[in-house]
Amino acid sequence: MTARADKPTLAVVGATGAVGSVMLQILSQHADIWGEIRLIASPRSVGRKLTVRGEEVEVVALDEEAFSGVDVAMFDVPDEVARQWAPVAVAKGAVVVDNSGAFRMDPDVPLVVPEVNPHAARVRSRGIIASPHCTTLSMIVALGALHAEFGLRELVVSSYQAASGAGRAGIDTLRRQLSLVAGTELGTSPGDLRRAVGEHTGPFPEPVALNVVPWAGSPREDGWSSEEMTVRDESRKVLGLPELPVAVTCVRVPVVTAHSLTVHARFEGEVTVDRAREILATAPGVVLFDNPAAGEFPTPADVVGTDPTWVGRVRRALDDPTALELFVCGDNLRKGAALNTAQIAELVAAEFPAP
Amino acid sequence: MTARADKPTLAVVGATGAVGSVMLQILSQHADIWGEIRLIASPRSVGRKLTVRGEEVEVVALDEEAFSGVDVAMFDVPDEVARQWAPVAVAKGAVVVDNSGAFRMDPDVPLVVPEVNPHAARVRSRGIIASPHCTTLSMIVALGALHAEFGLRELVVSSYQAASGAGRAGIDTLRRQLSLVAGTELGTSPGDLRRAVGEHTGPFPEPVALNVVPWAGSPREDGWSSEEMTVRDESRKVLGLPELPVAVTCVRVPVVTAHSLTVHARFEGEVTVDRAREILATAPGVVLFDNPAAGEFPTPADVVGTDPTWVGRVRRALDDPTALELFVCGDNLRKGAALNTAQIAELVAAEFPAP
Known part of the structure; x- marks a missing residue:
């Protein structure tokens, strides 16, 4: 032995x-x-x-x-x-x-x-x-670091979720649909994508190639989807904030792997972008990639296959000194799972x- | 004559x-x-x-x-x-x-x-x-109708902007990139899309095929993009609310035509989903398409080539009876321009x- x-x-x-x-x-x-x-x-x-x-x-x-x-x-x-x-x-x-x-x-x-x-x-x-869940995990490391310093009070989140969040079937469906639409004029008249994709929708309720689909999971009460409720409930549990207001809209996009999210995060008191950047630049598991004037912001194309949570577009809300806007991106199969x-x-x- | x-x-x-x-x-x-x-x-x-x-x-x-x-x-x-x-x-x-x-x-x-x-x-x-601007126009008819009844107090908006927002060059670039990625395993390792797309980025700072790009316009102060400032400033002017807090993140997605937006809208007092749906169902220029259990929510594939602002996913924020969540979709070349x-x-x- x-x-x-x-x-x-x-x-x-x-x-x-x-x-x-x-x-x-x-x-x-x-x-x-x-x-x-x-x-x-x-x-x-x-x-x-x-x-x-x-x-x-x-x-x-x-x-x-x-x-x-x-x-x-x-x-x-x-x-x-x-x-x-x-x-x-x-x-x-x-x-x-x-x-x-x-x-x-x-x-x-x-x-x-x-x-x-x-x-x-x-x-x-x-x-x-x-x-x-992968969508929660794609943002929660960055938010945990900011919460530890600033004290989180509210989240408004919109997702840009990759096809592989629906497993191999999701990837295969996106690739098949892409082959059907490439080299065509599809995506220019109502319903043309649905007709072209036909039954090849796989785990998605609508075509994802050349489209975005504001639905992930199954129906819950009052119009919410199961994934939206999941992101809310899990964020509260992981952060230890059982009463945190969290508003989520989950949207599928034609990306193979790496979920992105826009986050509007409101904190207990005034925040500064400089301090937020310091926190994110030194937080374990986070990469700050944030210099738009030099073309630096995370996209799935950069992030796929990597471990960290990538954060860019860090801004303070113009009308609320207690809120930050972020664009967060993470590999949903790696850190996300x-x-x-x-x-x-x-x-x-x-x-x-x-x- | x-x-x-x-x-x-x-x-x-x-x-x-x-x-x-x-x-x-x-x-x-x-x-x-x-x-x-x-x-x-x-x-x-x-x-x-x-x-x-x-x-x-x-x-x-x-x-x-x-x-x-x-x-x-x-x-x-x-x-x-x-x-x-x-x-x-x-x-x-x-x-x-x-x-x-x-x-x-x-x-x-x-x-x-x-x-x-x-x-x-x-x-x-x-x-x-x-x-x-087309991004403002893609949501403002629906928001104007809700504002007239409920009185708008705050907006948090994330966009899913189509390639044609950047004109013919945007459409051509997306189509060329799609032809380069269809039938490949691209989108699975860091930087592979950038290498495949090479110089064919057209008006976009990063590949848009199989990707989402959190940038539109040119750099403004404090990390904001010109399109984000535009959506804020124009929403205030059209609605006649010069002090309205508006937080926007603009993101380009691989869709030919039709901009989508998620909207978190907070109002002066308590709102109900039933009344919001009545308003949207009868507002001129708006189509309410909102029954997720029956697969009904707007996507660019439905909306392209049509005139109205389509609204779906109408929910009341779970933690704030004064706020609504919406998914809004409109043809950026038609109502958007x-x-x-x-x-x-x-x-x-x-x-x-x-x-």
Whole structure:
């Protein structure tokens, strides 16, 4: 046995999905703190070999036995699968870090962003820690840093969400639609895009190529979408501000990966752009990229494939010295999903005695 | 001579541009209130024949003589051309309706949206009436209707602006970039889009295909862009609310035509969604398209080529009974430019004695 035998065992549940693939990349890039890394997926993927830390690892089936000897299990699976199997993993002795929506608002499950509320990961009466939704995660590290200094009072957020927020099906749908519209005059008369795209709408209610779609998730009360409610509820929980006013409109845009958000953030007292920039320039996990006169502001094209939350267009509201305007951009598959889950797992691993 | 000889003479200055073409369509579709329609453009277009009201009309050169006998002149030309030639047209006896940025904030020039402040068109000491910027126009009819009932107190706006807001060059650039990215795996690693697009960025500072770009216009003080200041200043002027707090972030998206905006609008007192919907459903120039559970919300694909301001996603802010959230969508070449200019010209024509 190598030295790895003394290190904690990690399971990756949902290793073959869009987020799972990025998880394996991240585990290969980060400090090698894990003993065995076990890859778990649905029966149809069993026997597939995936590469992690430069080694081929065979995928095993999701069953009770798969969690034997596992110390930490990262889940990226549909809500109903997480709801069924996370308690099984916990019963077998694992701490579960879950990236689904199943447990995020459970009062007995902490919702953790390591740069913002790492302490919360220690209090986990169900043995489960949840990682927020990708849209929340795309802005919350930057907002957490500003909140720590200025005290947040209100958020108004609009999203520019990438197709990969809807998984591989989202990416495939956008690419297929792009092939249908490129080289045409489409996008110039009412309904022409819908006719051209036909049934190739995938997980989206309307064409996304050459379009923007102000809807993500499922209908909730009073006209709200589930993703809008999610961003509000999760921001409050992560920031520890259960009464924070948060107004969100979620909009899908024809971008492959990297969510962007405009944020109007009002604070307890007067703020200055200079101090806000200092905070953002030094906050862990944040890159300040903000010099429009020199062409510097974040876009998905810069941000995709990178870890940090990128922030640009930092302005103080002209009519309210307590409010800032920001444009925030983050890779929804990395910090928005796989990276944050891996960071939480690393927090838990640090609790184990050093080998 | 036909009956047209008794009707006012209209000049269209900038008849060959992206907006000019739509102006000619609109003049052909609207009630035929004009006598002669004279088409004026830069010297390189002189002699071209364009169709309006089913007849071919030859383009004449922009010079002083071109305005002889003109009653109303609609201008869609660059700011500096408008600044030079609008006073010439006025000196020759025409009322100028200008769609450039040259006069919009001039205190002696009214800024008119016929559904919102038609009365303002009568007070024009310089003989010039200005039409707002396309981004302002994409939301202001809906906001004007809500303001009339509820009294607006604050706006927070984020835009999703189409490529054609930057004219024909914007459309051509987006189409060229789409051809470069369709059928590829681009949009998945940092900088890959920039490398693929190379010098084909046209009027945009970054690739717009598979991207969103949080910048429109030129740099102003304190990190603001000229278009953001424009939306603020013009909204205040059209609504007659010179102190209205307005926070705007302008973002370009890969859509050919039709600007979208998310709007957080705070009013003087409590509002209800039911009453807001009634107002929007009956307001002239507005279409309420708002039933997400049935897949009904406006997108550029529905709205392009149509006249009204489309409004959907009407919600009351969950934490503020005085605020509404809206998603607003309008054709930036029609109501956003040519249509509003034509509507103002028609207001002026109505002042002339009936033939």
